[in-house]
Amino acid sequence: xxxxxxxxxxxxxxxxxxxxxxxxxxxxxxxxxxxxxxxxxxxxxxxxxxxxxxxxxxxxxxxxxxxxxxxxxxxxxxxxxxxxxxxxxxxxxxxxxxxxxxxxxxxxxxxxxxxxxxxxxxxxxxxxxx
Amino acid sequence: xxxxxxxxxxxxxxxxxxxxxxxxxxxxxxxxxxxxxxxxxxxxxxxxxxxxxxxxxxxxxxxxxxxxxxxxxxxxxxxxxxxxxxxxxxxxxxxxxxxxxxxxxxxxxxxxxxxxxxxxxxxxx
Numbered sequence: 001x002x003x004x005x006x007x008x009x010x011x012x013x014x015x016x017x018x019x020x021x022x023x024x025x026x027x028x029x030x031x032x033x034x035x036x037x038x039x040x041x042x043x044x045x046x047x048x049x050x051x052x053x054x055x056x057x058x059x060x061x062x063x064x065x066x067x068x069x070x071x072x073x074x075x076x077x078x079x080x081x082x083x084x085x086x087x088x089x090x091x092x093x094x095x096x097x098x099x100x101x102x103x104x105x106x107x108x109x110x111x112x113x114x115x116x117x118x119x120x121x122x123x124x125x126x127x128x129x130x
Numbered sequence: 131x132x133x134x135x136x137x138x139x140x141x142x143x144x145x146x147x148x149x150x151x152x153x154x155x156x157x158x159x160x161x162x163x164x165x166x167x168x169x170x171x172x173x174x175x176x177x178x179x180x181x182x183x184x185x186x187x188x189x190x191x192x193x194x195x196x197x198x199x200x201x202x203x204x205x206x207x208x209x210x211x212x213x214x215x216x217x218x219x220x221x222x223x224x225x226x227x228x229x230x231x232x233x234x235x236x237x238x239x240x241x242x243x244x245x246x247x248x249x250x251x252x253x254x255x
Contacts, residue, residue, distance in 0.1 A: 014186075022189040025166050025218055029185040032167040032212060055184025063190060 003034070003049075006095055010053065013060035013088050015067045046099055053092045061085060079123045086120030142228035145198065146236055151183055151191040156200065156222055156230040163204045165217035166192070192220065200226035 007030055011023050030052055037048050061081050068077030093113045097103075148156070158164060158172040170183050183191075195201045204221040208214055222230070244250045 018189075018193065022193065026185050026189055028215060028217065029166045029170065029188070033170070033185065035212075036171075051182075051184065055186045059184065059186030059190045063193075 006091070007031075009091055010056045010088070013056055013084050015060075015063050017067070018063050042100060046096070049095055049099065050092075053088065053095065057085060057088045057092075060088070083120045083123030086116045086123065090114075090117040090120065142225065142232040145200070145229045146233055148229065148233045149191065150181075151187050152195060152200070153230065153233055154181060154183065155188070155191055155195065156226055156233075159201060159220060159222040160227065160230060163219045163221040165209060165219050167212070167217075168209065169220070195226070198225075199223055200229055 007027055011019060011026055014023070033052070034048070037044075039045075061084070064081050064084065065077060068074065068080070090113050093109070093116075097109075154173045154177075155169055157176070158169045164172065166185070166188055170185070170188055174182050192201065196203070200223060201220050202223050204219045206216045206218050209217055241250070245252060
C-alpha cells in the first residue's frame with residue numbers, strides 16, 4: 001500500500017459534500033507537506049504521518065458533527081462519527097505496521113485492528129441504512 | 131465608509147472572537163492571494179514554527195469562511211515554486227479584512243489589560 005492510496009482512504013473519512021469540494025486540494029496540500037518534510041528516517045516519517053492522520057480524524061469528525069447538526073440526527077451522527085473514527089484508527093494502525101515492519105506488534109494487535117475495522121464498518125453501515 | 135457586512139447583514143464584530151485557524155488564515159491572506167499550502171507555509175513561517183495548521187483543519191476553516199463571506203476563491207493557477215499542477219487560490223474579502231481588523235483590535239485591548247495587570251511587560255512586541 002503506498003502513501004497515495006493511504007491518503008485517498010483518509011480523505012474518504014470526510015462527508016461526501018466536503019470531499020467533493022476539497023478532496024483534490026486536501027490531497028495536493030498533504031503531498032506538498034510531504035515533499036517539504038523530505039526524508040528523515042522512519043521515526044520522523046512516522047511523526048509526520050501521525051500528525052496527518054490525527055488532523056484528518058479530528059477535522060473529519062468535526063465536519064460530520066456539523067453536517068449532522070444541520071440535519072438534526074444526533075443518534076445517526078454518533079454512530080457515523082464513532083464508526084468513521086474506528087475505521088480511521090484502524091487505518092492508522094495499518095499505516096504504522098507498514099511503515100515499521102521491524103516492529104512486529106503480534107497477532108493480538110492484528111486481531112484488534114480487524115475487530116475495530118469491523119465495528120466501524122458495522123456502525124457506518126447501520127447508519128447508512130437507518 | 132459603510133461597515134462591511136455579510137450577505138446575512140452581520141457586522142464584523144458579530145464574527146468575534148475568531149477561531150485560531152480562521153484568524154491565522156485571514157492574516158495570511160491580508161497582503162496577497164494564496165493557495166492552501168502557501169497559507170499553511172505562511173502561518174508556520176510567521177509564527178516561527180509554533181503554529182502548524184493541518185490540511186484538514188485548514189480546509190475545514192476555509193469552508194466556513196467561504197460560507198461566511200470572509201474569503202473567496204480567486205481562480206486557479208500554477209505555483210512555479212512547487213510543480214506544474216494548478217492550484218485553487220483564495221483571497222480575503224472586504225468583510226474578511228474588517229473582521230481581521232476587529233479581531234486584532236480586540237486582541238490588542240487584551241494585551242493592554244495584561245500589561246496593566248503586570249502579567250506581561252511593556253517590552254512584548
